[in-house]
Amino acid sequence: MVHKEFVYFLNRATKAPHPNLWADMGTSAHCATVISGCVNATNLVFDASKFTALSTSRPHRLASTVVREDEPVLVAAAKSGDAAAFEELVNRYERKIFRLTMNITRNREDAEDAMQDAFMKAYSHLSGFQEDSRFYTWLVRIAANEALMRLRKRRPNQFSIDEPVEGEDDLMPREIEDWGPSPEQRFAQTELHGILDQVIDQLDPDFRTVFVLRDIEELSTEETAATLGISVPAVKSRLLRARLKLRQKLDRYMHDRKPN
């Protein structure tokens, strides 16, 4: 009996060139045939043992999401009026907060204003920070709200964070085709940044904001819900839609650039 495995993740991990998403491990690489958007399933088996959930495969994506040991000391010092301690906290998180406000507003001027106001408000309200969450999470909530306020002003008709957008219609992707080499293998880094920038820019602000808070800033579902003032099921629903839409938008770039 031929042993078949789902090997894509292994190939990604080693960055080995691979002609297709699927391969038959028992013989030489045997690629799935892509016909009219459907995959010939003859030799394909999904091996769940090779699949790692995001929560376990990316425990620490960014060093600054890990609380440094000295952070409680800095926060306490800043609370007692130590300006240098607060400046150190700003230095630590300014780049990530700017990325957050850029991701939400998609406008540099708004992002800068939102970031500045977020740090100013954080300083003014520091005595109210209860230290029952990470300082960064608290800061993200302030910055996200500053960014959302500016986004609503600039694009009132495109933004409906308070409106229900959930529903179970039209979720099943229509075009399902293997990507071949991963986007990271296919595109140069600068080009990939440009593509991702365009893709996220096209996403509905309701979905984008949840995606940014949950997947990029790594807030929990509950923290995201509290930040946006929406329910946990609404966060989950918007995250699902955001992820599926991003996949779909990225999919178009992958097929435009199929190697010969």
Add this chain to the structure above:
Amino acid sequence: MNCDRVILEISNYIDGDVDAAIKQEIEKHLADCPECAIIVVQTKLTVEIFCDSQPIDLPQDVRARLHEALKRKLRKPD
């Protein structure tokens, strides 16, 4: 479990946020449905690419203005 139901659970599945019985049902479906399996793989990959490729650049002029504003704020008692 059918394709529509699997798609509804994709996000929870790639987060590892489904109970054992649902996980088993999803994986049983994925073993028989390459289309859904591709969507699962590509969706997870999409999240990873966005997270790993997000630039964290703060332009010098933006940073300079932030720190000027901060200095003014820190000098001024609330």
